[in-house]
Amino acid sequence: MLRLFICIVVLLSHCISNAQEVDVWSIGTVDKSASDLALGPKDFRNFLANDFGYEDKFYLINYSNPKKDFPYVLPGPADIWGGTWYTSGWRTHQTNILFGLEDIPTNGDWKLVINLLDYGKTFLPLVKVSINKQDEKFQLGNPAALANQRKPNQQEATIDTFSISGDLRYRTNQVLEIPIKAKVLKKGGNEISISVLEGSWILFDAVHLEGPNNVKITKADKFFVRNVAPASYELNVDNGKYQPLIVDVQWLDGNSNISVELDGKPILQQTVEAGRYQLEALMPQVKNEKESAYRILKDGVEIETGKIKRSPQKLQTYADYVDTRIGTAHSRWMIAPGPWMPFSMVKMSPDNLNKVWQAGYDPYFDNILCFSHIHEWTLGGVGIMATNGTLKTNVGDEQKPDEGYRSRIDKRTEKA
Numbered sequence: 001m002l003r004l005f006i007c008i009v010v011l012l013s014h015c016i017s018n019a020q021e022v023d024v025w026s027i028g029t030v031d032k033s034a035s036d037l038a039l040g041p042k043d044f045r046n047f048l049a050n051d052f053g054y055e056d057k058f059y060l061i062n063y064s065n066p067k068k069d070f071p072y073v074l075p076g077p078a079d080i081w082g083g084t085w086y087t088s089g090w091r092t093h094q095t096n097i098l099f100g101l102e103d104i105p106t107n108g109d110w111k112l113v114i115n116l117l118d119y120g121k122t123f124l125p126l127v128k129v130s131i132n133k134q135d136e137k138f139q140l141g142n143p144a145a146l147a148n149q150r151k152p153n154q155q156e157a158t159i160d161t162f163s164i165s166g167d168l169r170y171r172t173n174q175v176l177e178i179p180i181k182a183k184v185l186k187k188g189g190n191e192i193s194i195s196v197l198e199g200s201w202i203l204f205d206a207v208h209l210e211g212p213n214n215v216k217i218t219k220a221d222k223f224f225v226r227n228v229a230p231a232s233y234e235l236n237v238d239n240g241k242y243q244p245l246i247v248d249v250q251w252l253d254g255n256s257n258i259s260v261e262l263d264g265k266p267i268l269q270q271t272v273e274a275g276r277y278q279l280e281a282l283m284p285q286v287k288n289e290k291e292s293a294y295r296i297l298k299d300g301v302e303i304e305t306g307k308i309k310r311s312p313q314k315l316q317t318y319a320d321y322v323d324t325r326i327g328t329a330h331s332r333w334m335i336a337p338g339p340w341m342p343f344s345m346v347k348m349s350p351d352n353l354n355k356v357w358q359a360g361y362d363p364y365f366d367n368i369l370c371f372s373h374i375h376e377w378t379l380g381g382v383g384i385m386a387t388n389g390t391l392k393t394n395v396g397d398e399q400k401p402d403e404g405y406r407s408r409i410d411k412r413t414e415k416a
Contacts, residue, residue: 021109022213025061025099027070028206030115032168037204040072042166044201045081047071053082053093055329056276061099063220063252071095073164073203076196077399078123078152083330086154089356090398091330092364094195097207098226098250100218104187108212110180112192115207118163118171120200121145123152127202128366129176130193133412134184138176140202151399152200154356163203173205185211188218188304189226189248197366198399223298224250226276230308233316234285243313244280245294251275261295286310324416325363335359336375337416347375351383353398367401367408 027037034040039047051057052071059070075082077090084091112131119125124141139146163171196202226248234243247260251272260268260281268281283292289311296304324337336359338349351360351369360372360380370383385405396406 021111021210024209024211024215025217026206026208027059027061027066027097028115028204030206032117032171032173032205034072034117034203034205037066037070037072038068042164044073044075044161044164047073047075047081047093048083053095055094055096058096058098058250060220060224060250060252061097062217063224070204070207073201074194074196076120076123076125076200076202077198078120078156078200079158080154080156081158082201084154084156087357088330089154089353089358089362090365092195092197092362094193094364097192097194098189098224099192099209100189100220100224101185101187102216102218104185105212105214108215109210110185110212111210112178112180113208113210114176114178114194115205116140116174116176117168117203117205119174119202120160121172122149122159123199124149125196125200125202126198127176128193128195128197129178130191131178131180132184132186132190134178134181135412136178137197140174140199151397160200164201171203188228188306189224191226195364197364220252222251222253222256223303224252225296225304226250228294228296228304228306228308230283230310231280231316232313233320234313235280235282235316237282241285241315242282243285243310245283245308247277247279247281247296249277249279249296251277257299259297259300261297263292283310285312287312325361328359328361329363331359331362333357333359333375333378337361338371338375346373348373349375351380354395363411365398366411367396367398367406369396369398369406 029036047053074095075093077084077092082091082093119140124146127138127140129136229246231244231246234241245260251274253274255271255273257269257271259266262283267283268279270279289309291307291309293307295302327335328337336349338347340347348371349361351372352365352367353360353362357378359375370385372380373382374380387405392405394404396404401408
């Protein structure tokens with residue numbers, strides 16, 4: 001009986017230990033200081049000079065250095081030191097975190113925790129956090145203060161600088177906790193993006209991911225495989241039809257040879273240098289759904305394996321490769337995402353910005369004003385917008401989209 005009792009206790013202890021959540025990775029230390037992060041504790045004015053905030057900038061777990069690669073502060077559109085100006089319009093920025101998981105345990109919960117030292121009070125931040133395909137938004141500050149908050153202008157003075165200048169006496173700590181839904185994280189590459197959609201800056205103390213205690217993070221060695229997935233199209237190549245296997249890889253340093261095998265047969269071999277690639281490894285067309293195994297090798301050494309499902313797809317044309325939203329973030333007047341005939345008078349395109357010297361559309365804003373017929377040399381106009389409910393005739397603002405005719409949208413389902 002005593003032996004049975006001891007065995008049960010040991011077994012329960014083992015189960016509890018395996019189910020316990022621990023820090024899978026951390027950026028910074030929860031020590032009420034920003035000095036262990038890049039630019040911290042007070043060098044916020046060099047944010048743009050260090051190329052932070054852009055889509056292609058990232059922090060890679062087990063590779064990047066928090067003191068050099070993770071900014072201690074993230075500006076909002078109201079902060080002119082983040083690039084907002086009356087000629088350039090509101091400017092949004094993002095901080096991207098990449099990490100690889102060797103496997104996903106069947107049991108255990110996951111949670112992303114963002115410890116903020118402080119945030120701007122004059123213009124309260126609306127923070128968006130995306131974990132792969134899971135999106136969460138946090139409106140910081142008192143709702144009453146938000147209701148009475150004036151609209152920032154595009155020549156706003158630099159504001160609320162105590163904390164971001166290193167004086168933390170008046171800080172307001174905030175912890176953002178995000179339980180991660182099932183099947184959001186995956187084996188292989190994962191990505192987290194943090195941005196401020198409206199308002200002013202946020203100041204980081206630390207960011208960490210909690211998960212089961214037996215999770216292993218992949219170690220990057222001059223490369224990081226972001227994603228591997230079959231394409232939703234087929235190609236006609238040399239009179240044969242193929243469904244590409246899209247290999248999304250970030251090459252970090254030097255030149256290497258990357259090769260891909262499908263069910264033991266080579267389907268791609270290419271030399272790459274530092275940069276991001278979305279390679280098309282051509283898989284022969286299938287008539288019915290089929291599961292296949294792939295291998296990715298770097299200079300002949302295996303770096304990732306997995307299984308994917310192949311199935312018949314539509315034929316891709318050159319035009320299908322074009323994403324007309326490319327270049328519209330922080331753009332000038334000539335880069336609008338609408339379809340135009342050459343030298344046409346009507347140039348219809350979506351607008352989600354107010355009066356600025358831009359093309360009228362920025363992909364970061366989660367709302368839309370209208371579709372204007374004119375986009376030419378800083379000029380826009382003749383807008384139309386579908387509506388229902390009570391008619392609103394005043395124009396909504398991208399910083400306060402519910403005040404007039406303007407619609408919040410789901411960026412995940414947006415197509416161009």
